[in-house]
Amino acid sequence: MADETQTPTTVIRNDPWYDSYAQRADAMRASEIRALFAVATRPDVVSLAGGMPYLDYLPFKELSQLIAKMLVDKGDQAWQYGSAQGDPHLREDVLQIMELEGIKDIQADDVVITNGSQNGLDLITRIMCDPGDVVLAEAPNYVGALGVFQSFQVDVVNVELDKDGLVPESFEEAIISQRKLGKKVKFLYTVPNFHNPAGVTMSVERRPRVLEIARKYHVLVVEDNPYGLLGFEGQTYPALRSMDAENVVYLSSFSKIIAPGMRIAWMVAPAGIRHKLILANEASILCPPNMSQMTISTYLDNFDWRKQINDYRGMYKERCETMDAALRTYLPYCSWHKPKGGFYIWLKIPEGLDSKAMLPRAITAKVAYVAGTGFYMDGQGSDHMRLSFCYPTPEQILEGVRRLSTVMDAERKTIELFGAGRRQGKGTDGGW
Numbered sequence: 153m154a155d156e157t158q159t160p161t162t163v164i165r166n167d168p169w170y171d172s173y174a175q176r177a178d179a180m181r182a183s184e185i186r187a188l189f190a191v192a193t194r195p196d197v198v199s200l201a202g203g204m205p206y207l208d209y210l211p212f213k214e215l216s217q218l219i220a221k222m223l224v225d226k227g228d229q230a231w232q233y234g235s236a237q238g239d240p241h242l243r244e245d246v247l248q249i250m251e252l253e254g255i256k257d258i259q260a261d262d263v264v265i266t267n268g269s270q271n272g273l274d275l276i277t278r279i280m281c282d283p284g285d286v287v288l289a290e291a292p293n294y295v296g297a298l299g300v301f302q303s304f305q306v307d308v309v310n311v312e313l314d315k316d317g318l319v320p321e322s323f324e325e326a327i328i329s330q331r332k333l334g335k336k337v338k339f340l341y342t343v344p345n346f347h348n349p350a351g352v353t354m355s356v357e358r359r360p361r362v363l364e365i366a367r368k369y370h371v372l373v374v375e376d377n378p379y380g381l382l383g384f385e386g387q388t389y390p391a392l393r394s395m396d397a398e399n400v401v402y403l404s405s406f407s408k409i410i411a412p413g414m415r416i417a418w419m420v421a422p423a424g425i426r427h428k429l430i431l432a433n434e435a436s437i438l439c440p441p442n443m444s445q446m447t448i449s450t451y452l453d454n455f456d457w458r459k460q461i462n463d464y465r466g467m468y469k470e471r472c473e474t475m476d477a478a479l480r481t482y483l484p485y486c487s488w489h490k491p492k493g494g495f496y497i498w499l500k501i502p503e504g505l506d507s508k509a510m511l512p513r514a515i516t517a518k519v520a521y522v523a524g525t526g527f528y529m530d531g532q533g534s535d536h537m538r539l540s541f542c543y544p545t546p547e548q549i550l551e552g553v554r555r556l557s558t559v560m561d562a563e564r565k566t567i568e569l570f571g572a573g574r575r576q577g578k579g580t581d582g583g584w
Contacts, residue, residue: 176283176305198552201520203348203495204543205408209463215451222450230443236434238265238418239445245452246404246418253380254394255402258420264429265440268415269378269405273300275436276374276401276419279428280338281306286330289341290318292498292527292536294348294376297341301529307335308529315489317354318342320361327369339372339401345389346379346494349527349538353492356389363396372425378405378417381461383493384469398422406448408495409461414444468495474546475539475553482557485564495542498524500535501560504567507537510559519555 223230237243243260250258266272273296281287283305289297291310301308309330312322323340330337342362344354354362366373375392383389393402405417421429433440451457475497476490487500501507508523522540524533541549 176303180299180303197515197518197520198544198548198555199520200539200541200544200549200552200556201522202543203540205412205464205495206467206543207411209460209467210411211455215455218450218454219447222446226446230446232442234439234442234445236439237430238263238440239442239449242416242445242449243418245449249381250391250393250402250404250420253377253388253391255391255420256394257397262420262426264419264421264426264433265445266417266419266433267437267440268407268412269376269403269417270296270300271415271433271437271440272403272405272417272419273297273374273376274303275429275432276339276403276421276425277301277304277306278436279425279432280372282336284335286335286337287339287341288323288326288330288337288371290343290347290350292349292524292533293341293529294343295526297376298527298529301341306338309337310528310530311340313347313350313352315352317344317347317352317358318362320358320365323362324365324369327365327371331369337369337371339374340366341374341376342392343376343379344392345377346382346491346496348379348494349496349522349524350498351489351491351494351496353389359390359392360395363392363399366399367396373400374403375400376403378408379494380404381409382465382468382495384465384472385492386462386465387492393420401425409464410448410451410457414448416440416444416448465493468493468542471541471544471546471549472497474549475541478550478553482553483560486560495540497539497541499537499539501537502564503535505560505563506534508534510563513562514556514559517555517559519552519559521556 240260242265243263246263247258247260266275277287277300281304284307286307286309287301288309288311290313292313293308298308309326311326312319327337342354344359346353363373373392373396377391380388380391391402393400402420403417406414407417419429472491479486479488479497479499485502488497491497507521508525511521511523514521522538524536524538525531527533527538544552
């Protein structure tokens with residue numbers, strides 16, 4: 153999943169090919185999170201920025217032995233070309249994962265393996281959208297998706313998000329308003345569970361209403377669900393795909409529940425769309441890597457992956473609780489929604505502060521976060537920041553939030569000194 157935010161294009165003045173690039177190349181942007189990595193990975197910096205899973209819980213020693221055996225037994229297959237649809241064994245394996253969220257009416261042939269979720273988002277946008285078409289998406293939005301939409305010159309129109317997830321009325325209003333403008337609305341892109349970056353979950357009550365609106369206006373729903381199994385109390389929610397097989401494209405990934413380094417995700421789509429996805433996958437990457445697919449299957453077939461996911465839930469819950477407590481202690485004048493799963497807290501900062509302008513001073517104080525502006529296409533978000541609790545230890549989280557508070561306190565004092573006299577947010581509802 154997946155990540156992250158956009159910075160202005162760097163123009164290389166002496167590039168002899170500057171005038172030869174396609175128009176869509178001009179829309180490509182570097183990731184603010186990737187740009188942060190150079191400093192955020194320094195040992196003296198506490199990074200609350202990247203959405204990286206904590207992998208030390210994985211049984212690497214035992215897994216390495218099984219991978220070695222797999223290479224002896226099936227190395228000629230693992231190191232060979234494969235199918236554009238993906239390895240049949242792995243496609244069978246993912247069926248049991250989707251069952252946990254109510255998707256039971258499918259077979260392995262309904263699944264398409266992709267080279268990570270980003271590849272999946274690229275494929276569905278590639279086959280559905282022409283330049284100038286409209287994609288509706290929650291605001292704030294997952295920055296990896298925004299990067300894909302930008303690269304295909306798609307117009308992203310915001311749909312309102314609150315503590316119960318996507319607002320159905322806003323979804324319908326956006327469809328109507330865009331069609332009045334003569335625009336083609338191609339699909340709704342939604343992250344319904346433990347949203348990145350907002351941390352909220354679409355309520356069970358809203359899900360049928362969202363699907364009803366999509367059917368009414370013949371708008372495809374693209375359901376991106378990398379965090380659905382990471383509810384802190386073990387809770388799962390019915391996938392939109394489990395409620396509607398004809399109008400939903402389902403996308404999920406092993407990046408958050410096992411490991412992102414394998415770059416393996418999967419999609420389930422109606423037959424016609426699935427056929428186009430396979431053709432697009434072949435044209436784009438030829439085939440997903442057999443070695444990665446067979447490594448994932450080796451893990452799933454030989455380890456108690458359900459227990460592993462449950463262990464992750466407990467670990468991430470502890471880290472979320474730690475961050476929530478630290479925010480209450482050090483930044484009580486901010487507001488936020490406490491998530492029930494996933495990786496992120498979406499922090500609203502006091503009025504008058506600018507999360508993007510403040511970031512260099514935070515780096516100087518040896519703490520990193522992601523400015524909220526990266527999660528919008530139109531420059532909004534300076535009043536928010538995304539804090540990730542998934543990778544740092546509880547001790548690092550406490551120290552990171554303490555360091556962040558020193559930066560924010562100094563910013564507030566500067567505002568007071570110059571008489572800005574602005575209101576301050578308070579509470580833990582994230583403004584919702």
